[in-house]
Amino acid sequence: NRRIVLASRPQGEPVANNFRLETVNKPVPAEGEVLLRAVYLSLDPYMRGRMNDAKSYADPVAIDDVMVGASVAQVEVSNHPDYKVGEWILAFGGWQDYVVSNGEGLMKLGDNPSNPSFALGIMGMPGFTAYMGLLDIGAPKAGETIVVAAATGPVGATVGQIAKLKGCRVVGIAGGAEKCRHAKEVLGFDECIDHKAADFEQQLAAVCDNGIDVYFENVGGKVFDAVLPLLNTGARVPVCGLISQYNATSLPDGPDRLSLLMGTLLVKRIKMQGFIIFDDYGDRYPEFAQDMGQWLAQGKIQYREQIVDGLENMTAAFIGLLKGENFGKVVIKVNNP
Ligand code: NDP
Incomplete structure (x- = not known):
């Protein structure tokens, strides 16, 4: 062994x-x-x-x-x-x-x-995470703008594709041109922005000209900083992961932006909610498996x-x-x- x-x-x-x-x-x-x-x-x-x-x-x-x-x-x-x-x-x-x-x-x-x-992956933990976090906490409505980072990973790719099935406009964020091309050409996202670009913040703002209704949080850090001012009144933010911080040994250097975050949540009545997939949704796995099995069989989800x-x-x-x-x-x- x-x-x-x-x-x-x-x-x-x-x-x-x-x-x-x-x-x-x-x-x-x-x-x-x-x-x-x-x-x-x-x-x-x-x-x-x-x-x-x-x-x-x-x-x-x-x-x-x-x-x-x-x-x-x-x-x-x-x-x-x-x-x-x-x-x-x-x-x-x-x-x-x-x-x-x-x-x-x-x-x-x-x-x-x-x-x-x-x-x-798609039929297991990451797919299930994407499905419940987006649909239960994100509650996307047709026509809304959804943003998701780590857009070509198993969670992000699935979040974006389910949001497309629900009639949303989907903006991905990924590292590098090849991943961005994949998000648009294979996964069918409307836009995908490279977070390594020097003008990433400006590019994101430009493609989110109607603001952001659902931000599915996978990464945190500078991506969240760029998203925060673009969130619309009544936006939903499922907090799924913060991968940009997983190797961190201390809090990032200031300025302290906590009051900016709290003020934005208050004034714009934003719902921000963390979740741990099996702890919070374990009993809903069959519902996910049925929908996802069908979408895969129908070729509606790429993996x-x-x-x-x-x-x-x-x-x-x-x-x-x-x-x-x-x-x-x-x-x-x-x-x-
Ligand atoms: P991924 O394969 O998407 O995760 C890795 C990706 O994260 C990398 O390929 C990279 O994509 C991106 N990334 C890494 N560092 C950074 C950074 N500093 N800034 C921006 N992006 C970065 O993994 P999963 O799809 O499995 O997981 C996605 C997220 O979901 C993770 O945060 C994970 O912890 C979380 N999760 C949470 C669950 C829950 O129950 N709450 C359950 C399952 C997953 P790129 O090159 O495009 O930047």
Whole structure:
């Protein structure tokens, strides 16, 4: 069993030495347990938070423990009446080849799913996050302007495409010309602005000439600073993630803009609400799965994956994800089916 453990806690940006790849014995399932062999492992921004020794909505990973994360696996050995060998499973198995489970928290994906890795992305946590955050908190109406950053990632790309299906005008924000082209040409966004451009703020204001009705917050930082003055009266801001801050070790330098933020929320009656997908919406997964399954089957939603081969390349892919080096949902292929 190859696995990646947390070797030390990062100061700022994670480095290779914060992780350790080791090989240990394959675990042996007891009566009532299954042995799962991972095929695909998920990489997600929230994993950075788990590396800190700080209380968040979930506990940190302990030093020398396996890094946490979702996996798509097949049953290799079953001592459990509900599971048979070969069956595909979505599990929370961590960054490793093998895990033993008593069945708790497993989701069956069938004997022969057409796209097993989709359970980590468009049909799983990121897709579900986009769907609930946009529709329940963002409550978009036809004709409104929606802005979303990390526009080509699994959450942002899905937010924008669902907003298009709801008749909105969609402005994406992404890093670089290639991602912006993808957002417009493949995902069907109306506009996409490169946040690395020197005149990013001016470009965003120019394409949001009717203001912003829904800002789906994925990144924070300078992107939020550019969005804030453009928010319309009655705007909604689902606060989903703040990836530009995940490697930060202190608050940014001043000036202090808290009173500007509070004043804007007050005067414009803006609703700003954070959410943690499974804690807040876990019981609504079936509703999402039905809609998203249908949209995918009808070709109404495009989905881009970046498959990285080999557990040994997972650490570098994770460090890159936090810097925008990924293009689409990052999935690590660790074993052949
Ligand atoms: P992505 O693949 O979109 O995340 C990485 C992207 O973030 C990068 O490719 C990059 O895109 C962008 N990014 C990184 N740093 C910066 C920066 N400094 N400024 C602007 N953009 C930056 O990941 P996901 O789609 O999986 O996640 C998107 C967000 O949703 C994350 O913040 C994540 O934590 C959050 N999330 C929250 C959940 C919840 O329950 N609340 C559940 C799932 C995700 P680019 O190159 O285009 O800038």
